[in-house]
Amino acid sequence: MNQVMNRDDFRTALEQAIQGRSANKSPFSIAWASGKLTRAHLARWAENHYHYVGPFADYLAYIYGRTPDTMTEAKDFLLANMYEEEIGGDRHTDLLIRFGEACGTTRARIEDPDNMSPTTRGLQSWCYAVAMREDPVVAVAGLVVGLESQVPSIYRKQTPTLREKYKFTDEEVEFFDLHIVSDEIHGERGYQIVLEHATTAELQQKCLRICEVGAQMRLLYTTALYRDYVEQDLSLAELGLEREAVAA
Amino acid sequence: MPKVRFEKLGEVHEGEVKDDTNLVVRAGIKQFPWPHLRYGCGMGKCSKCASRVIEGAEHLPPPNWKERKILGANLERGYRLVCQLWIHHDVALCQDSDEVWAATIKPPEESAA
Numbered sequence: 337m338n339q340v341m342n343r344d345d346f347r348t349a350l351e352q353a354i355q356g357r358s359a360n361k362s363p364f365s366i367a368w369a370s371g372k373l374t375r376a377h378l379a380r381w382a383e384n385h386y387h388y389v390g391p392f393a394d395y396l397a398y399i400y401g402r403t404p405d406t407m408t409e410a411k412d413f414l415l416a417n418m419y420e421e422e423i424g425g426d427r428h429t430d431l432l433i434r435f436g437e438a439c440g441t442t443r444a445r446i447e448d449p450d451n452m453s454p455t456t457r458g459l460q461s462w463c464y465a466v467a468m469r470e471d472p473v474v475a476v477a478g479l480v481v482g483l484e485s486q487v488p489s490i491y492r493k494q495t496p497t498l499r500e501k502y503k504f505t506d507e508e509v510e511f512f513d514l515h516i517v518s519d520e521i522h523g524e525r526g527y528q529i530v531l532e533h534a535t536t537a538e539l540q541q542k543c544l545r546i547c548e549v550g551a552q553m554r555l556l557y558t559t560a561l562y563r564d565y566v567e568q569d570l571s572l573a574e575l576g577l578e579r580e581a582v583a584a
Numbered sequence: 585m586p587k588v589r590f591e592k593l594g595e596v597h598e599g600e601v602k603d604d605t606n607l608v609v610r611a612g613i614k615q616f617p618w619p620h621l622r623y624g625c626g627m628g629k630c631s632k633c634a635s636r637v638i639e640g641a642e643h644l645p646p647p648n649w650k651e652r653k654i655l656g657a658n659l660e661r662g663y664r665l666v667c668q669l670w671i672h673h674d675v676a677l678c679q680d681s682d683e684v685w686a687a688t689i690k691p692p693e694e695s696a697a
Binding site for chain 2: 409416426517520524
């Protein structure tokens with residue numbers, strides 16, 4: 337029987353659950369960070385990523401609607417995340433589209449759901465399913481802690497590369513700049529909600545498990561991006577990776 | 585742990601933060617310098633978080649492209665966008681009232697909105 341963890345131990349356990357299968361380790365992310373992708377590869381990424389992150393406020397809205405009104409601060413945090421994602425400043429997806437256009441694709445192609453891979457469609461569907469079906473605290477753990485909070489560490493690594501190796505301008509990569517700040521806020525709010533409201537051993541274990549699954553889903557997504565769009569041009573060997581080391 | 589002194593409207597608020605802390609992230613989760621720090625978009629655009637660095641400016645990184653674009657000549661007056669700063673050393677900041685901010689720093693497009 338698992339014991340209830342205190343906040344510090346629970347936070348450490350959540351961070352470990354995420355890091356175990358971090359998307360930073362996928363061949364697509366490694367190729368990106370090492371400057372080996374082409375703008376065409378990055379265009380395909382934008383066409384997929386839009387359909388994963390574009391509905392993020394929608395995912396949160398489902399959770400918001402199912403969160404009891406007694407959890408006022410948690411609801412306020414979710415609402416703030418939704419607002420900032422859409423209308424707090426520039427709409428985040430507009431900045432993603434600006435990046436995609438700099439890579440050679442178009443707004444129409446990015447917004448067209450037929451241009452996402454089946455795996456991206458699966459990730460989007462998983463996000464909707466978690467938002468609609470899981471306990472709201474578990475859903476926050478999966479989507480905000482498990483997925484969104486990973487973004488700053490990924491983009492912090494990738495943004496300098498976009499400027500230095502891929503030669504994008506500051507304006508073209510603003511999507512990545514803003515996420516270092518705003519997703520850090522959003523991820524921290526997610527942690528606060530989960531640490532405050534996952535107060536039983538059972539709920540804590542569910543939160544840890546969904547973080548692991550969320551990290552697996554993101555790794556699956558980025559691994560599929562490599563296989564669908566990059567592998568034909570860039571082998572695992574060229575990335576210094578062995579096939580066995582790459583998650584299925 | 586870096587010590588932060590935050591001055592606003594004649595009051596001084598002090599606290600300690602972990603190394604590599606963004607104060608807008610802290611305010612976003614209702615921790616010091618919340619509720620005193622005014623902030624908005626968290627993306628270096630609205631300038632609401634702009635504050636004048638009183639002490640510790642030498643430990644901060646040079647202004648990034650967003651700060652140069654939004655703050656312009658106000659950089660020379662010691663202003664920085666707090667949402668673009670990760671704190672590693674002691675720092676003292678002063679934030680203007682809403683009225684002074686609107687008259688001196690607020691971007692023109694914001695005024696027209």
